[in-house]
Amino acid sequence: MINATGVVVHTNLGRAPLSRAALDAVVAAGGATDVEFDLATGRRARRGRGALAALARAVPAAGGVHVVNNNAAALLLVALTLAPGREIVLSRGELVEIGDGFRIPELLESTGARLREVGTTNRTGLRDYTEALGPQTGFVLKVHPSNFHVTGFTSAVGVAALAAELRTRDIPLVVDIGSGLLAPHPVLPDEPDATSTLADGADLVTASGDKLLGGPQAGLLFGRGDLVERLRRHPAARALRVDKLTLAALEATLTGPPPPVAAALDADVGRLRARAQSLAAALPADADAVALDCVAAVGGGGAPGVELPSAAVSLPERYAAALRAGRPPVVGRLEGGRCLLDLRTVSPEDDELLAAAVRACSS
Template sequence: MGDPRRAIPRTDAVLAEPRIAKAAETLGRDLVKSLVAAAQQRARAGEIEPGEVVAEVVARLPATVSSLRPVLNATGVLVHTNLGRAPLSAAALDAIVAAGGATDVEFSLETGERAKRGRGTLAALAEAVPRAAAVHVVNNNAAALLLCALTLAPGKEIVVSRGELVEIGDGFRIPDLLASTGARLREVGTTNRTSARDYAAAIGPDTGFVLKIHPSNYRVTGFTSEAGVAELTGLGVPVVADVGSGLLAPHPLLPDEPDVTTALADGASLVTASGDKLLGGPQAGLLFGDAELVQRLRRHPAARALRVDKLTLAALEATLRGPETPVRAALSAEVGDLQKRAETLAASLRSAGVDAEAVDSTAVVGGGGAPGVELPSAAVAVPARYAEALRSGEPAVVGRIVRDRCLLDLRTVPPADDATLREAVRRCG
C-alpha cells in the first residue's frame, strides 16, 4: 500500500477551496495559510484523515483577525472589568463602523479648514451635564486625574483623605499615579474618619487642589465619617471630585452612588468620571467643570498624549445621544421578567435533556460602581462541569459557580440573546 500521506491535499488546492479563499480575502492570506499548514501537519501525524484537511481548516477559521473573542456575559456583573466593562449599544457600534474610514474628526466640511477635534462629542457631553461650564475627554479616568495633577499641582501638594487612597485594579494605586506627576500627597484624617477641619488644617501656599475620591469596590462601615464636596469648596483652592463610575445624574436604584451633576452642584471645580461604566460607553475619562480650569487642562502638553481616537469619540457621542445602553437596560430590568425568562429557558433545556433549573440570583454593578449594592436577579442553574465547556464554546459564555452549580445570570444577558444562550448550553449536554 502507498503512503497515505500522499493523499494530503496541496496547500494551493486547499487555499483555492471557495470557503477558504473567501476567508483569505477578509482574514489575510498569511493567517489562513498557517491554518492550512497546521491541518496538513495533523494529517501527517495521523490525527485526522487526509480528506478532512479542508473541513479542519474551515472549522478553525476565526470570525475576525483579532484574537479577542465575543463573550456572552452571564456572570451577573453588569460592568465586568475582565470582560471589557460596558458592552456598547448598537448605536455606538454603528458609529464606530462609520468612523472607521476617513471622517471629519478635525475638519470642517463647510469651510474646508481645520476644525475643533471631537466637537460633536463634546457638545453631546455638555448637553448631558448642563451644570458643567466646560467639558473635556481623555482616554480613561486615571488619565483625567493625571491631567488634573499635572496641570494644577506641579511641584505642589494634593490634599486627600487617607481613607480615599484607593487601589484601582491590577495593582495600580491612586497615590502612585498622582506622585508620578511630581505632585506631593498631603494625607489628612484617618482610614475611617476625615472631617472638613482636617482638610482646612492642611491647606497652605503649596496646595494645588483638594481631591475627593469615591472609594472603588469596597465600603467602610461602622464608626465612619467623611467630608462631602460641599464642605470643601470654601477652602480657597480648587476641589477635584473623582466620582469614578460615570453616573452623570442621580439614579433612583443607586441613591448612594455619587454623580457628576450633584458634585458640580455642590461646588466641585472639576469632576472626573469613567465613560465605560454606568454611562455604558467606550473607555474614556470624562472631565467636567470650571471653564478656565478645563481650558488649562486641554492646553497642557500632556493632553495630546492622553487624547482619545476618532472611534472613541464616535462611540461616546452615540452613547450620549442614542437609545438606552445595555448597562442601563440591565440595571433597570424587572426581576419578574428575569424570572419568567429563566423559567422558560430552564424548561426548554430540560426538554433537551439538560439538568437545568430556574433559581433566584443576585447581580451587582461591578467596575467599582455602587459597591455593596445587590440587584435581585434570576438565573438558569446547570451542572458546574458545564462552565468550562461554555467558556470554550462558540460563542463563549461565562457564568459563575455557586454551590457546585453554574449559574447563568440573566440580568447581564440581553433578552435577544436567550436563544443563543440556550443553544450554547444544549451543545454542552
Template structure:
C-alpha cells in the same frame, strides 16, 4: 486502558493541514502554533476530546481582536469582559468612524474644526452643570492631567481613607506622585473632617482632591467631609476642589441612591469632576473631565493633553452612548419579574431536551468598581457545575458563575436577544 492523550494530533501534522496552512498565511505561523498548542493543552487537561483539537484551534484563529463572550455572570460591568458593552448605535458609529470622517474638519468651510465637537456637545448637553468638558484615555489619565496641570511641584490635599488602589496593583498615591505633585494626607483611615483639610491649606496647595472609594466601603465609626463642605472651604481659600466620582454616573439614579454622580457634585460646588466612560455611563473606555470652563480649558491646552487624547473611534462610541440607551442602563433597570420569566422559558426548553435545568432567583451586582454592596435581584438558569468549562470554551463562549455546585447563568447582564445563542451554546455541551 490506553492513555487518550496519545490520540492528540501532533503539531507538525496539524501545521501541514491545508486549513492551518491557510490560517498561517492570514494570521502568521506563530499564532497558528500557539492556537494549536492551547487546544492540545485543553485536550491533555480533559477539557476537550482529542478529536476536537483541530476544530478548537481553528475556532480560536477565526476571531481577531478577541472572542465575543455572553456575560451570564450577573456582573453588569465585568472588568475582565471589557466592562460596558456598546449599544448597537455605538457599534454602528464606530464602524462608520473607522473610515475617513470629519473628526477635525468643518465641512461647511473646508477648514480645520474642533476635534470631536459633536461628542463634546453631546457630553455637555448631558451635564449642563459643567461649564466645560474634555475627554481623555481613561479616568486615571484624567487625574494625571489634573495633577500635572494644577499641582506639579505643589501639594494635593487628600484624606487618608481615600488613598485607594484602583485595580491590577495600580495605587492612586503612586499615580498622583508620578506627576511631580506631593500628597498632603489629612485625617485618619476612618474619620476625616473639614477642619482636617482647613488646617493644611496654604500657598503650596495645588488642589483639594476627594476620591469616591468606589470598589469598597468603610463602615462603623466613620465620617467624611461632604463635597458641599469642601467646596465652600476651597472657595474661601481660593484653591480648586477636584472630585473623582469614578464610576461615570452623570446624574442621580434611583437604583443607586448612594452612588455619587457628576451633576450633584458640580451643583455642590466641585470645580472639576473626573469619571470613567466605560462604567455606568455605558460607553467606551475614556476619562471625563467636567467642570469650570477655565479649568477645563487649562487642562485641554496643557501639553500632556495631546498624549492623553482619544481617537476618532472612541469619540464616535462616546457620542452614540450619550445619545442612545445603553445596554448598561438596560441591565441596571431590568425588571426582575421579566428576568424570571426568561429564566423559566429557557429552563423549560432545556428540560424538554432532557437536561437538568431549572430557573432560580439570583443576585447580580454592578461590578467595574462601582456601587459596592448593592445587590440587584435577578434570575438565572441553573445547570450542573460540569457545564461551566465547556460553556466558557465553546462557540459562542459563555461565562457563567458557580454557586453551591451549580452552574448559574444569570440573565441580568444578558440582553434577551441573546437567549437563542445561550440555548445553542448549552445544547452544544451535551
C-alpha cells in the same frame, strides 16, 4: 461572548458592552470622518466637537468638558496642570487602590506633586483639611471609594461643605467620582454622579466612560470652563487624547438609545424570572436546568454592597467549562456547586443563542 455572570460591568470581560448605535458609529468612523473638520465651512474644527457637545448637553452644570483616554489619565492631567511641584490634599480614607495593584496616590506622585494626607482611615473632618491648606496647595482631591465600603465609627466631609470652605481660599476642589454616572440613578442612590457633584460645588469632576455610562474606555472631565481650558492646553493633553473611534462611540452612547449597561440596571426582575423559566423549560432534560432567583452585582469597581435582584438558569457545575469553550463562549458563575447563567447581564435578544449554547454542551 455572552456575559451571564450577573456582573453588569465586568472588568475582566471588557467592562461596558457597547450599544448597537455605538458599534455602528465605530464602523462609520473607521474611514474618513469629520473628527477635526467642519463640513459646513470646509475648515478645520475642534477635535471631537460632536462628542464634547453631547457631554455638555448631558451635564449642563459643567462650564467645560474634555475627554482623555481613561480616568487615570484624567487625574494625571489634572495633577500635571494644577499641582506641578505643589501639594495635593487628600483624605487617608480615600487613598484608593483598584485592580492590578494600581494606586491613585502613586499615580499622583508620579507627576511630581506631593501628597498631603489628612485625617485617618475611618474619620476625616473639615478641620483636617483646613489645617493642611497653604500657599503650596495645588488642589484638594476627593476620591469616591468605589470598590470598598467602610462602616462603623466613620465620618467624612461632603463635597458641598468642602467646596464652601475652599471657595473662600480660591483653591480648586477636584472630585473623582469613578464610575461615570452623569445624573442620579434610582437603583444606585449612594453612587455619586457628575451633575450632583458639580451642583455641590466641585470645580472639576473626573469619571470613567466605560463603566456606568456604558460607553467606550475614556476619561471624562467636567467643570469650570477656565480650568478645563487649562487642562486642554497642557502639553500632556496631546499624549492623552482619544482616537476618532472612541469619540464616535462616546457620542453615539450619549445621543443614542440606552446602552446595555442601562438596560441591565433597569431590567424588571419579573421579566427576568419569566425569561429564566422559559429558557429552563426549553432545555433538554439531561441539562437538569432549573430557574431560580439570585442576586446580581454592579461590578466595575462601583457600588460595593449593592445587590440587584435577578433570575438565573441553574445547571450542573460541569457546564461552566464547557460553555466557556463554546462558540460563542458563555461565561456564567459558580455558586453552591452549580453553574448559574444570570439573565440580568444577558440581552433578551441572546436568549435563543444562550439556549443553543447549553444544548450544544448537552449533546
